[in-house]
Amino acid sequence: MTAKSQAKWTEDALQVLRVDRGFRLDRVSPDATPGYGGTKADGARDLAAGLAQLAEYQERLYAASHGGTAKDAVLLVLQAMDSAGKGGIVRHVVGGVDPQGVALAAFKSPTEEELAHDFLWRVQKRIPAPGMIGVFDRSHYEDVLIGRVRKLADAEEIERRYGAIVDFERRLTEAGIRIVKVMLHISPEEQGKRLLERLERPDKHWKFNPGDVDERLRWPAYMEAYQTVLQRTSTDEAPWFVVPADRKWYARLAVQALLLETLEDIDPQWPAATFDVEAETARLRATL
Amino acid sequence: MTAKSQAKWTEDALQVLRVDRGFRLDRVSPDATPGYGGTKADGARDLAAGLAQLAEYQERLYAASHGGTAKDAVLLVLQAMDSAGKGGIVRHVVGGVDPQGVALAAFKSPTEEELAHDFLWRVQKRIPAPGMIGVFDRSHYEDVLIGRVRKLADAEEIERRYGAIVDFERRLTEAGIRIVKVMLHISPEEQGKRLLERLERPDKHWKFNPGDVDERLRWPAYMEAYQTVLQRTSTDEAPWFVVPADRKWYARLAVQALLLETLEDIDPQWPAATFDVEAETARLRATL
Numbered sequence: 001m002t003a004k005s006q007a008k009w010t011e012d013a014l015q016v017l018r019v020d021r022g023f024r025l026d027r028v029s030p031d032a033t034p035g036y037g038g039t040k041a042d043g044a045r046d047l048a049a050g051l052a053q054l055a056e057y058q059e060r061l062y063a064a065s066h067g068g069t070a071k072d073a074v075l076l077v078l079q080a081m082d083s084a085g086k087g088g089i090v091r092h093v094v095g096g097v098d099p100q101g102v103a104l105a106a107f108k109s110p111t112e113e114e115l116a117h118d119f120l121w122r123v124q125k126r127i128p129a130p131g132m133i134g135v136f137d138r139s140h141y142e143d144v145l146i147g148r149v150r151k152l153a154d155a156e157e158i159e160r161r162y163g164a165i166v167d168f169e170r171r172l173t174e175a176g177i178r179i180v181k182v183m184l185h186i187s188p189e190e191q192g193k194r195l196l197e198r199l200e201r202p203d204k205h206w207k208f209n210p211g212d213v214d215e216r217l218r219w220p221a222y223m224e225a226y227q228t229v230l231q232r233t234s235t236d237e238a239p240w241f242v243v244p245a246d247r248k249w250y251a252r253l254a255v256q257a258l259l260l261e262t263l264e265d266i267d268p269q270w271p272a273a274t275f276d277v278e279a280e281t282a283r284l285r286a287t288l
Numbered sequence: 289m290t291a292k293s294q295a296k297w298t299e300d301a302l303q304v305l306r307v308d309r310g311f312r313l314d315r316v317s318p319d320a321t322p323g324y325g326g327t328k329a330d331g332a333r334d335l336a337a338g339l340a341q342l343a344e345y346q347e348r349l350y351a352a353s354h355g356g357t358a359k360d361a362v363l364l365v366l367q368a369m370d371s372a373g374k375g376g377i378v379r380h381v382v383g384g385v386d387p388q389g390v391a392l393a394a395f396k397s398p399t400e401e402e403l404a405h406d407f408l409w410r411v412q413k414r415i416p417a418p419g420m421i422g423v424f425d426r427s428h429y430e431d432v433l434i435g436r437v438r439k440l441a442d443a444e445e446i447e448r449r450y451g452a453i454v455d456f457e458r459r460l461t462e463a464g465i466r467i468v469k470v471m472l473h474i475s476p477e478e479q480g481k482r483l484l485e486r487l488e489r490p491d492k493h494w495k496f497n498p499g500d501v502d503e504r505l506r507w508p509a510y511m512e513a514y515q516t517v518l519q520r521t522s523t524d525e526a527p528w529f530v531v532p533a534d535r536k537w538y539a540r541l542a543v544q545a546l547l548l549e550t551l552e553d554i555d556p557q558w559p560a561a562t563f564d565v566e567a568e569t570a571r572l573r574a575t576l
Contacts, residue, residue: 063491067493095387098375098378099390192576196569206356206561208563213572271493277493
């Protein structure tokens with residue numbers, strides 16, 4: 001795999017971070033660096049090298065469907081506790097590729113209109129088109145995470161949703177979308193430090209919300225909700241990946257590796273011309 | 289102005305590139321570098337330095353409306369003949385800021401549904417929200433450019449649209465949106481070279497469309513349509529800027545400077561906390 005071959009990865013990120021049968025979230029250390037044998041400095045270098053690779057893959061992915069007939073797209077789903085680094089992933093991993101090939105959707109608290117529909121309604125509208133790299137900053141998984149912890153829906157409805165999600169995602173993968181679901185796994189200690197920093201720095205106050213502390217107090221309930229989600233919705237078609245996130249540099253590198261390996265697997269090709277190249281060249285030359 | 293103070297700009301881009309009364313497009317040399325006294329190498333260095341400035345301004349712009357009550361937004365409108373470098377601007381200028389603060393809208397040939405509405409209908413839906421940097425890759429100006437050249441609407445309707453555009457843009461600026469309208473001005477010779485390159489490189493074939501040569505043959509009609517557009521729709525609220533684009537490095541630097549000077553003028557501030565910082569700090573510390 002690409003990410004591995006040019007960097008200090010000792011295993012494929014797609015393998016080592018994958019949630020399989022019997023997975024236990026409480027056995028994953030948030031400050032580990034699974035599959036990566038390098039230091040933070042190595043990580044910075046590998047991230048920079050990976051950006052160029054990702055940018056080229058993205059362009060080929062886009063070209064294959066815009067100049068050709070490929071239907072492939074990628075959908076990166078990011079879920080995490082507050083301050084785990086979703087924003088940093090968007091900025092430092094996704095931000096390195098051409099914005100024209102990225103479709104970013106941030107899902108906040110649902111509006112009245114959204115609440116009046118099934119929970120998948122608003123998500124369906126933001127599914128990436130062929131050739132695009134879609135990114136969900138939060139997603140339909142909120143509806144079985146905060147939805148469960150804060151009892152926004154009853155137990156029967158939450159139960160129904162696991163199945164609905166699996167069916168929904170299977171349908172997306174059948175349409176050509178590779179779904180990469182990432183839980184950024186931060187420790188409560190690290191979160192405490194990061195939230196404190198937001199309170200200590202006036203230029204970070206706008207990122208702080210008193211509700212963040214309320215959610216923090218429900219940590220064990222959230223971990224239980226995540227464990228269930230990971231167990232019930234990690235499928236062959238759309239597996240979950242748990243990325244230890246106490247070290248920002250590792251989390252970014254790992255998500256980049258997941259994207260690179262996924263794109264390498266798609267292996268998008270420059271499409272053949274759909275016009276007569278010689279004839280068009282002659283027609284153009286006549287205007288020069 | 290920021291862009292000028294830290295770089296080899298001898299004049300403000302907002303001044304030197306602006307379309308004022310009596311402007312004549314045919315007097316602008318597409319390979320000039322107005323207002324900039326540096327070389328291509330200087331330009332590369334200044335572009336890199338500007339990226340960091342732009343990224344900080346964007347974050348402050350976003351914060352001021354998301355943590356505060358500011359209504360400011362920026363809307364960059366990009367218009368140009370094919371291959372003039374709109375995509376490069378998006379990638380190399382806009383691409384340097386956090387994707388979470390950018391709303392990119394590419395307007396292609398209108399759909400049946402869009403055609404059934406007034407020409408501003410589809411554009412209105414993509415106006416950037418407060419705090420965002422919106423980018424229009426093509427725009428409502430297509431409806432008075434290709435619309436006029438290819439006679440997609442009659443003369444009376446085209447005439448009506450100039451006024452409708454001016455009213456529409458005034459309304460946007462009243463709502464807090466700074467509109468930066470850029471025409472990338474390329475020469476037909478340079479376009480010929482760039483299109484030829486697309487035909488010569490198989491990895492660029494997907495970017496070529498036989499229609500590009502058809503449009504190229506209508507060059508004088510397009511320049512006439514641009515001249516009229518610039519004359520009729522460059523207003524104090526929403527001026528046009530003509531950016532010579534034969535030198536890609538200059539065009540990118542100039543658009544970056546236009547954005548930097550616009551943001552410097554907005555001067556967005558980190559918003560004050562809307563919560564009791566001490567109380568929240570105490571509440572958080574109790575969880576550590």
